[in-house]
Amino acid sequence: MDVPQLPLNALRAFEASARHGSFTRAGLELRVTQTAVSHQVKALEETLGVTLFKRLPRGLALTDEGHALLPVLTDAFRRMSATLSQFEEGNFREVLTVGVVGTFAIGWLLPRLKTFKDEHPHVDLRLKTNNNRSDILLDGLDFFIRFGDGAWHGTDAIPLMDAPLSPVCAPALAERLHEPADLADEELLRSYRMDEWAIWFRAAGIQPPSLRGWMFDSSLTLVDAAAQGVGIALVPIAMFVRQMEERRIVQPFEIMALTGSYWLTRLKSRIETPAMRTFRQWLLRAIEAAHPASGSTYVLNAIR
Incomplete structure (x- = not known):
């Protein structure tokens, strides 16, 4: 079977439209009109003999065929861009x-x-x-x-x-912590991995308490919150040596749990x-x- 000759502009129009979900926003990126983008995508669909988008009142939705084509083009354009950028200013x-x-x-x-x-x-x-x-x-x-x-x-x-994870907190807060069980009465700051505190308490030989407290999507923000006295964070301790050396946070218990x-x-x-x-x-x-x-x-x- 002969492979159809596909124009590069049409492929770019499809890829940009799929990323933006809009012919208009794709046109702004490619510096052509919305009509030109729409015509290029339509020509590509006719060449391939498939429908790549469902045209909706408020945007575009990829068909199964569009979903199959998009990652291939995304990777191909990324590789081309990376290769061409190697020749910037005459240096490889x-x-x-x-x-x-x-x-x-x-x-x-x-x-x-x-x-x-x-x-x-x-x-x-x-x-x-x-x-x-x-x-x-x-x-x-x-x-x-x-x-x-x-x-x-x-x-x-x-x-x-x-x-391995271990609790950290502000130095002032650590003064009232004498044994791991004391943590059950404190604000335990959580990540989106919900089982980490339970694993740590079991490693400490303690029944995990009911969790309460704020939730964060990054250990970096967890530690900043802990340093400001908001609560106690459970974090990969080896990644925060500098903060402990500066005494912004301390490690109240040398118990670690691997998650x-x-x-x-x-x-x-x-x-x-x-x-x-x-x-x-x-x-x-x-x-x-x-x-x-x-x-x-x-x-x-x-x-x-």
Whole structure:
């Protein structure tokens, strides 16, 4: 079967319209009229012999065929853009886009990135921080450093380091905490992972109390709230060494519970580029140097 010759402008018109859910907003991005975008998408549909959008009174909705085509085009345009950007100003540079959960970015990666820059000046690193919920494909990521159990559909995951959790709070609040059971009378600040406090209390040999208190989508904001005396946060303690050294927060009990680890992930369909391989090898060496026992598993018990 012959593959139809598809005009690039029509493919771009479809991809932009799908992202925006609107021919008008796609036209603004592509600097053409809404009518031109609509005609290009219509021509593409006629060439393919399918309907890509349902035209609704207040926008566009992708059909099944549109859903199948969109991720392919998104990835293709991202790769073209990344390759072309390597030739900016007459210099060839390898572009690498890495998504990083904010806690790991601030607590571990950023203090070491200058070393990577000095050792690999040809890699143009583009860092995107998030709260652990990101779409590797749609966000155009080569790698995504995230927290969890390593089981993400369609993803290869390399373990980086365990991230045991422990409570932290403002120094003044810690003065009234004498044993883990005292936490049941305090405001326990929560993340969107609802079972973490229960796991920690069981590790401490205590029946978990009913949870109350505020909820946050990032350990960074959890720690800031705890430092201001709002309550007690349960966070990956190794990511907040600087804040503890500055006495903004303290660790009232040396009990840790493992609920997940940090992983370097990429789509299985993503072929590793030289820049990706360079970053992966540097990152694993840096982690091994900083945490020789990072591959070990923490036991859910008290560390006295």
